């Protein structure tokens with residue numbers, strides 16, 4: 001009998017291409033410093049090299065990989081480069097890569113416990129481990145009324161917190177009957193944009209996010225928060241949600257959690273703590289002061305996919321009262337009914353997130369934690385913080401530059417004293433060299449450069465090189481006619 005036609009990749013071909021892919025990834029990481037950190041392509045450069053129509057007949061994988069080298073790599077900004085100091089780290093690791101690969105290979109859909117018990121139970125266990133590793137309060141353990149869940153991003157975590165808060169404040173009616181008016185939320189003027197977006201998506205409206213004044217270190221002022229809540233209540237509005245950033249994306253400012261939490265308790269408001277990047281530092285006990293008062297939080301989130309060597313996507317989201325979250329988000333169609341769910345003995349994480357489907361993301365976190373151990377993770381976090389503090393000291397000692405805020409951890413905000421135009425030119429010339437990648441922010445209406453240190457392979461020599469280049473290019477700028485008055 002003739003063999004049935006089949007276009008799948010054969011087991012032999014997958015084995016060959018798979019080993020070659022692992023080799024390719026390892027070689028890429030070894031040669032990563034040879035590439036310009038920031039992709040230098042112009043808009044459209046990648047697309048013009050792609051055929052207008054898809055191939056009618058399948059192609060060999062080797063041909064595809066050749067196009068990865070030729071078309072894709074030039075259009076990649078190398079986030080894993082040790083010279084990547086932009087935005088925030090999105091660091092990866094060997095065990096993280098292997099965990100993601102295994103998740104792809106298993107191809108599990110973990111929407112409910114019954115669709116793969118290991119996917120749910122490993123996730124519950126990892127979230128409990130993180131509570132211990134970061135010294136988070138007991139209310140976030142799965143053995144309490146609360147618990148943790150892996151989300152795709154901190155933005156999703158904050159949206160889920162906001163929706164749970166909306167339902168708690170409107171007695172779980174809004175999800176069925178639509179929105180009542182008058183709800184208002186609060187965060188500092190430095191808060192991450194994901195909260196404004198969550199207000200839009202949750203039907204509350206971004207104009208009802210009231211931004212609260214900050215102090216000279218750009219941290220929220222509790223007195224201003226209390227005053228604004230009192231004013232809004234007197235005006236007949238319904239405050240329901242407060243978010244603290246620990247720290248802010250712009251400058252790493254640490255909002256004061258304890259006084260904010262006390263205000264939330266006094267007014268019965270949902271208190272959400274977004275520690276997306278800086279939260280990872282709590283794995284080191286000496287950096288936990290930033291979490292003082294976190295036991296007052298209704299929800300807490302941080303990103304192992306930023307600064308804990310776990311490949312994107314892996315966000316950890318904890319709630320103190322899981323019923324509020326589940327009652328806000330659960331929906332049970334007939335085709336997903338099953339005995340385990342009905343018994344109430346299992347967790348169905350579909351009810352803790354916006355989408356139904358979910359990948360087996362706990363695997364990579366498990367691999368990372370077991371590979372490094374807590375001590376290994378602490379070592380690398382400490383090293384990044386020490387490098388950032390050393391860089392901050394160099395800036396402070398150079399009269400051409402100034403620190404804009406005290407750098408609490410691994411993010412240094414600084415500027416050339418010559419003004420915005422000089423800093424803009426400095427940033428553009430630095431990034432055009434390809435030797436590093438830095439980004440900027442605005443603080444107190446001034447252009448500020450951000451040095452974010454957290455890539456897995458960043459060592460002291462990379463930070464030294466970056467500082468030497470920053471000084472060299474600023475000296476060149478001073479000599480050019482345009483900035484002659486410097």
Ligand SMILES: *Cc1c(COP(=O)(O)O)cnc(C)c1O
Nearest residue numbers: 153154155192247249274276277
């Ligand atoms: C990076 C960041 C976010 C967004 O994280 P995503 O996982 O990309 O959604 C939110 N808040 C803060 C404070 C951040 O630093």
